[in-house]
Every structure is written in structure tokens, then in C-alpha cells.
Amino acid sequence: MEKKGYRLFSCFVVVLMLVGILPVGVLAASDHAMQGHTSSASGSGGSDQADDTSQDDPDDDTTKLFDRERDRDRDMVNATDDATRKRTEAQKEKMNAAADKYTAAKNNFVNIRSKNPMLDSEEAINATKEYLISSIDHMTSNLDNKQYIDELNEEKDKVNAATTRNELADSAKNIRNIWNDARKDRVVSSGKNIDNKINAVIKTSNALILRLEGEITTMKENGEDVEELEQLLAQYKERMNDANKSREQARNLYLEGNGTNAQNMREANTYLKQAGKDIKDSNAILRNMLKELHQHRQGVIVLAGSGTLSAEGNGTAVISGDVEIDLTATDSKLVIKDLAGDAHINTDDADYEFSNIEAGNSTDNNRAFVFLNLTGDVHIEGSRLTVMLRSSYMELTAEGTGTAVLSGNGTYEYTGNSGVWAPRYRDSAENEIET
Structure with missing residues (x-):
């Protein structure tokens, strides 16, 4: 699907290492997670990874106007994202500080x-108290469940008030029990969350498969060679079916079996990672399918950086990428998304009834620049543009790298090849570019 793999879930295990506080028992433990802060189980294989796979969501279907990467880049400029980033950084700093303090106290x-x-x-009593308190602070910095945080803080008060080794040993056992309960709840909750996400991907994929089957059937009825597309679709369906099977296996362990059993958790994590790998593989197949489909579709042109696209007709043109566009339009609606913030738009030789720029409600963070009832000549260029033009008649040229989708009635030429516009395009295209 990140761009960058499919993150499954993070879980860490913390237990206290207070050997020899009391003759009556030993609190054996492993504290590697406290030293490593957290460990993560990823969908692309192995622990201590975070694979966002560039998981290209399978809902990047054959009719999607903007790919997920552009949407993600666009959203990153929003103020809400900036605020979230700052909160995340502050939380990481708090966790790292608590972890460093814990490590020093433990040593x-x-x-x-x-x-x-x-x-x-x-001296030993004081060192033990410092170790227990720093352990609690590190635990609470990694928790968001108020119940467990409150219980740990109550135990922290007891540690502060303790004067004997016996009292500290009792607190150590209580802290460990609280942490184990919190960890188990966190693991089960994470499992449910990832189960829901994978299930959503599978549902979207099933809907996409139906659309692809319909398009391939239409192409076949029109006499086109679709053998390779059929093979790719079969492979895609097989990978998604494998992902669903792995998801069901993990679901049984998390939701229907003994979800807090350590062995069950390891097995469930293995199934979730396999589901993530299957989804990643399926999306590689999907990208190949889309490339193949582009070669078959009318009105879809891939701008490869050389040559000039020339087109004329009536309907809708959508051009995306690092492009330079000259257009002449009549009674048109023009919408421009400037994802890089470096667009140059020249409308000196055009008249229009309304523009959100001149209306004063356009800013650098605007999602789109809009011109209504535009007639005349316009020049547009930028490194990350998406331009939608709907007109009763248009002529345009485009150069650069990206894609062009032409729908309605018209013709085009590009690098010696000519073609006709697609007979129709999804009705929601204009709505998507403005939302």
C-alpha cells in the first residue's frame, strides 16, 4: 500500500529486575525493552521495524483522480498536521527523557x-526507590490508559513512603503486575485495531476487484487483448485472499483465543506480518495492472518529459505533474491545485466572472484556485500541479512529466501518436479536485 510499508502494531514488555530485594522471592526480569524504549512488530517482516510500506492503498483504483501520494503531501501543509507533529515530538522527548532516567537509575x-x-x-534502599520510581515514570510515559497510569502513580507514592526492603519488594511486585495487565490490554487493543485496518483494506480491495473485472470484460468485448491483465488480476486476487486468511488466523488468536497468552501473541503477530506482506505484494501487482490499463485506455496520456501534448475538444481535461500548460477555453471552469507552492498562473488574456483569488478568500494554503466562466488564453506552470479544465470548447498544449486524462468529445496528439478522448469520465472528478 508507506509509500514508505504497512505498520502493524508496536508493543513493548517491561518487567523489573530487582533480584535479591527479599529472601522470600526473586523478581526475575528482562528489561531490554526499557533500554530500547519500545520494540515494534511490522508488517514487512521482523521485529524492530516500522514498515509503512509505501503501502499504496488498494483504493488507488483505475478511476482515482489523484494518487495517494499527492493527497498525503497536500495534507501535510495543513496546520492541524503541524500541530499533531509538534505533539508527537513532545511526547517522544518525554519518553526518551524517562527512558534515559530509567537507564541511569537501573545502572x-x-x-x-x-x-x-x-x-x-x-544507600541500597535509596537506589532501589530511585530505580522503582524511574521505572514507573518510564512506564507511564508509554501508556495512555488512565486507569493503569493512576494505579502506577499510587504505587509510586508507596515507594516514596517506603523505608524497608520488604515494602519495596511488595511495591515491585505490584508494579510488575500492573504493567503486565496494561501490556496485555495494549497488545489486545492493538491487535483489534490492526485487524480493523486490514479488514478495511480487504473490503476496499474487493470493491476494486469488481471494478477491474468490469473494465477488463468491456475491453475483451471490444476485441482487445487482455490476457496479461487477466493474469495480473488473478495474481492480485490470490494475494489479497492470502492476506485475508492470515488476518483471520490472527483474529482468532486475538479475539477468540487466549489473547494475552505470550505464545498466542507471537503467533498472531506472525500472521499479521504475513498479511502485511501479502498486501504489499498485491499492491505491486496492482501498480503493474494500472500501467497496463493506461496503455489500453482512451484519453489517458502519460507525459514522459519529451514532446508536446496537443488536444482540442469539449468536456473535461485533468493534467497532473511537473508541467507547463497553455490553453484556450470558452465558458469554462478552471481549477488549479498548486501542491508545491511554486505555480505561475497568467490569466491576463482571459476574462472570467469569478475567481476566489480576487474574491479575497484564497491563501497560500488554499486547496485550489478557482476561475468560473472563463474565456480566453491562460498559461500555467509549476512543479506539482493538478489542473482541471471543463469547457464547451478548449484547445491546449502541455509539456513536462505527469499524466493527462481527457474525457468528452475530442482528439489529441502526442509524440507521433493520435487518439480520441474517453467517452465519459467519473462525475465526481470536479468535486474531488475542489475538496
């Missing part, structure tokens, strides 16, 4: 314990 505790295994000196 000090281990050093003192090596000299005084009974931990019965005042």
Missing part, C-alpha cells in the same frame, strides 16, 4: 547491588 541499582546483594543499607 546505579545494579552497581550497588553488586556490592551489597542484601540491599539492606540506606
